[in-house]
Amino acid sequence: MSEMKPHLLLVEDDGQLRAMLEELFVGEGYEVSSAPDGQKGLHLALTEEFDVLILDRGLPVMDGLNLLSKLRRQGVETAALILSALGNPADRVEGLDAGAEDYLAKPFDVEELLARLRALRRRHIATATTLRIAGGRFDLGSRSVTRPDGSIVVLSERESALLEELARWPNRVFGREEILEYVFPNAEEAGVVDTYVHYLRRKLGRGSVRTIHGIGYKIGTLA
Template sequence: MNELRPRVLLVEDDVQLRTMLEELFTGEGYEVSSASDGQKGLHLALTGEFDVLVLDRGLPVIDGLSLLTKLRREGVGTAALILSALGNPADRVEGLDAGAEDYLSKPFDVDELLARLRALRRRHAATAATLRIAGGRFDVESRSVVRDDGSIVELSEREGALLEELARWPNRVFGRDEILEYVFPNAEEAGVVDTYVHYLRRKLGRGSVRTVHGLGYRIGTLA
């Protein structure tokens, strides 16, 4: 991910507001991708890498909260801010419970919106040692996985290194050669990749690492 130009995904169906926000974010140094409905936003969020998500709540096709719920179920942990004309406490609680880190009512102050985005990015950087996986969280420092049911699975150094690489890029498919280069640079045979994928699946469930036939592996869902 480009550290000099943080990436934001904007999903907003109001053309005028979307255009204004695109210009605003670009002027603040963001690289902006945008969509006009929840289905297109879901596709972009699952296939790209972003530093922050800005989602309108009242989207066509898939509403903003349902979109965010789907992303969280897929293991996308990118910080999200919900924009909505619904601003009473119950609506904000619903948005936060759906997985949003922040919720801003319309109409909003532009400077406040930008400040909240900066805060989300700082918060994300501060918690990067804990990576969200569908079904739990991975603590990079301790090399342990905490499932949503509270159970803990300890990983070896190499198992943890492989899981970390996959979890940091949840929408990316890694070829065996890439994993060998990034995770096991001193290994002599590519078979070590398949071996440690097997080890992770044995500890975390078969679906924890997905095989994308003809391409390689990507992060999956804890059993």
């Protein structure tokens, strides 16, 4: 069964740097899409779903700040980090005001870039109101899951709480005791976890919640 990887958009016009960063991010476990200019980056960002954006500022066709401003006006709230050769405080303020969550000047340290990227992902995971699940999307506000065929499944409050905990941390395996503590703190028996896993599988497909034998459960893939 395929693992759910965070999807990253990299928009960078320097081909050598773009190739290096693509390899770096893939090695960190990301699914990477890339574009060499702002216009192509805008198209990708508006037509695909991403977990994080890495945007060069000095892009051809449309610069990175203009690209990000357009995305924010279109309602795209994906966390973004700006890379730029312009690194003085005024430039950073301009980048943050354009809608970026972070700004890193070139040349940069690779380990610092990866650390900032991890921090962006943690903030995104903790605050997201729509979560990607392999094969679909989970809207926390309406407690609804959009399946691959476009059909929508509405969950109960407890089903939604369990799916949210698993979907926010897609690479983590949760033991029954952890799920009891985080999702069902008032439950008297650990069997409630298995019961609601069964309910989710019945509504979303058997692969929606994976059993990791001897450990617990993790998010799976929608059929």
